[in-house]
Amino acid sequence: MAKKVAFMQGNEAGAHGALYAGCKFFAGYPITPSTEVAEVMSAELPKVGGKFIQMEDEIGAMAALIGASLTGTKALTSTSGPGFSLKQENIGYACITEVPCVIFNVMRGGPSTGMPTGPSQSDIMSAKWGTHGDHPAICLVPASVQEIFEETVRAFNLSEKYRTPVTIMPDEIVAHMRERIVFPEPGELEVINRTAPSVPPEKYKPYDTSFGDVPPLAAFGTNYRFHVTGLNKMEDGFPTTKAAIVQAEEERQVRKVEANADDIIKYEEYLMDDADIVVVAFGSTSRSARFAVNEARKQGIKAGLFRLITFWPFPEKQLLALSKKVKAFITPEMNLGMCTGVVKGCIEGNAPVHGIFRVDGEPINPGQILDKMKEVK
Amino acid sequence: MAFDYDKYIRPGKLPHIWCPGCGHGIVMKGLIRAIDSLGLDKNNTAIVSGIGCASRLPGYIDCCTLHTAHGRAAAFATGVKMAKPEMNVILCGGDGDGTAIGGNHFIHACRRNIDMTYIIMNNNIYGMTGGQFSPCTPTGAKASTTPYGNPDPAFDVAKLAIGAGATFVARGTAYHATQIDKLIAEAIQHKGFSVVEILDDCPTTYGRRNKFKSVIEMMNRLKDIAVPVKAAEKMTPEQLEGKVLTGVLYKQEKPEYTTEYAKVIERAKGAK
Ligand SMILES: Cc1ncc(C[n+]2csc(CCOP(=O)(O)OP(=O)(O)O)c2C)c(N)n1
Ligand code: SF4
Numbered sequence: 259m260a261k262k263v264a265f266m267q268g269n270e271a272g273a274h275g276a277l278y279a280g281c282k283f284f285a286g287y288p289i290t291p292s293t294e295v296a297e298v299m300s301a302e303l304p305k306v307g308g309k310f311i312q313m314e315d316e317i318g319a320m321a322a323l324i325g326a327s328l329t330g331t332k333a334l335t336s337t338s339g340p341g342f343s344l345k346q347e348n349i350g351y352a353c354i355t356e357v358p359c360v361i362f363n364v365m366r367g368g369p370s371t372g373m374p375t376g377p378s379q380s381d382i383m384s385a386k387w388g389t390h391g392d393h394p395a396i397c398l399v400p401a402s403v404q405e406i407f408e409e410t411v412r413a414f415n416l417s418e419k420y421r422t423p424v425t426i427m428p429d430e431i432v433a434h435m436r437e438r439i440v441f442p443e444p445g446e447l448e449v450i451n452r453t454a455p456s457v458p459p460e461k462y463k464p465y466d467t468s469f470g471d472v473p474p475l476a477a478f479g480t481n482y483r484f485h486v487t488g489l490n491k492m493e494d495g496f497p498t499t500k501a502a503i504v505q506a507e508e509e510r511q512v513r514k515v516e517a518n519a520d521d522i523i524k525y526e527e528y529l530m531d532d533a534d535i536v537v538v539a540f541g542s543t544s545r546s547a548r549f550a551v552n553e554a555r556k557q558g559i560k561a562g563l564f565r566l567i568t569f570w571p572f573p574e575k576q577l578l579a580l581s582k583k584v585k586a587f588i589t590p591e592m593n594l595g596m597c598t599g600v601v602k603g604c605i606e607g608n609a610p611v612h613g614i615f616r617v618d619g620e621p622i623n624p625g626q627i628l629d630k631m632k633e634v635k
Numbered sequence: 636m637a638f639d640y641d642k643y644i645r646p647g648k649l650p651h652i653w654c655p656g657c658g659h660g661i662v663m664k665g666l667i668r669a670i671d672s673l674g675l676d677k678n679n680t681a682i683v684s685g686i687g688c689a690s691r692l693p694g695y696i697d698c699c700t701l702h703t704a705h706g707r708a709a710a711f712a713t714g715v716k717m718a719k720p721e722m723n724v725i726l727c728g729g730d731g732d733g734t735a736i737g738g739n740h741f742i743h744a745c746r747r748n749i750d751m752t753y754i755i756m757n758n759n760i761y762g763m764t765g766g767q768f769s770p771c772t773p774t775g776a777k778a779s780t781t782p783y784g785n786p787d788p789a790f791d792v793a794k795l796a797i798g799a800g801a802t803f804v805a806r807g808t809a810y811h812a813t814q815i816d817k818l819i820a821e822a823i824q825h826k827g828f829s830v831v832e833i834l835d836d837c838p839t840t841y842g843r844r845n846k847f848k849s850v851i852e853m854m855n856r857l858k859d860i861a862v863p864v865k866a867a868e869k870m871t872p873e874q875l876e877g878k879v880l881t882g883v884l885y886k887q888e889k890p891e892y893t894t895e896y897a898k899v900i901e902r903a904k905g906a907k
Binding site for chain 1: 645648677678679681683686693694697698699700701702703704707709710711712713714715716717718719721722739740743896899900902903904
């Protein structure tokens, strides 16, 4: 049977990806340029017995998401810039309580209200450091409508597998563009569900590390009763200030993501075999970069593209290895150097890094990248 | 025979954090008796709170318990209830938690009339952080951040809840301990968003700053100001000056949110 093909918008594809992953709950608050996700979920979720709720603000939406997830329900919210800032309080709560949930944040200009309809890639630091304290961060940065669908499924999988919130962050261009999408058949993409407890209720502890760094999570409303708190906690879920336990728990929470970076990190290498000028890019900017690389090749410049699909955890190892064999990196991004700084931070000064920064609401075009290649070659 | 609270208290989690003379423990006992009188299934009962001394209550009770972020209990609880409407969802917290930082979530939970019960422990102060004024601190009162007397007017929690759309609103006091379980039980049985305000006391951060010589004096004040709604009907406005009404203040049947959403599901599935 022929697969279902459609001409679809990025945000809509994100909503359908969530449904494919088994999402049964959405809580949100309207904000451009992400609202289409909420609109599709409001129409589709009740058809499959799921629940949609428009909350009073983004703080409440993030809270409702965590509450729903604790009943064993896969949950999604969507937002953008100012809303992402408001969600940070409870993203931290989901981190420390280790409750799976997915945040679909469409990147628009900022800070503050900024440019509501303009594209941007300036939330990548918020995705890691937006909430206070040490915590794990997983952030995915898709570059096409098809990839938004597939990466939303993966966002749910990673969230369930590692018991942590996952952010998927298309920029406004990718979120609003319309492209051909081929829908995967049910069962074609892997769908992961959180591990349920294997011990009887009286033995259950929500943070029992004898099961490894990602302890099984029971659901409210089954016969497992447990306590959840945003305070530093012990393995039974109750608060503690015991130094050794707090230290060990904080380290485990970060380790469960960092130690599994190879499983989480995804990237694409394009014409990289012999490349000596490497563009590191993501989202819509990587599309311009691919075009520029093709043009450069025609002009005899050995250019290649390292396209980030996972932004956090960052592929530090891979870039460090690359930095030992290339002449230069070019990092085009719609912000004032966030990714550039991260790249510089992991290559130990082995190669120069040339940023191209735009925050004027216009995309970075291939010509700009090509010019930079000619300049540094 | 004395009531057996142990059935509902989590083993090993006492003593609680509350100061001697704090009213929050009286409310907890009332809630436990209410849960018992209704025979609620502990597995199917979620107790959700925000942050503050009052919000520590759920940790002691052997149900599904969720101690959230400051002011956010109503929003977290809404997620639990929407995802699993068959669960009994009870919220609790202090006046600061519920009416300041959580005010927005509070009024919207009232407006939706979602079937949950919110127990708000009003001690007129931010106890946990050492006695700063809350939206329920009386004008003129002393708090650590109103050294010259509080210039702010206070909220009437019950009126706020009624105005925002809650369909069951009751008020009790920590002095009238034996009434608390009955008010809470009636609130839980009500289909819709129910609010039970319990006036209680914080001797540690409010009492000592406001010239209460003892906990007994604070409790006696609660006794003196409380007037049951029935009794109030026969009193003149002059007699009611400085009093607060107690009992069930408001009750109305209105469409409940999760029931209405179930109809949305039916419509979406094309069943009706
Ligand atoms: C976002 C945030 N802001 C401030 C605080 C600090 N804080 C903790 S408890 C509290 C006040 C609690 O007062 P109330 O809700 O009246 O409860 P009580 O302690 O009196 O029982 C405050 C302001 C916090 N935990 N989180
Ligand atoms: S500080 Fe006040 S509210 Fe907190 S436990 Fe002590 S008496 Fe109760």
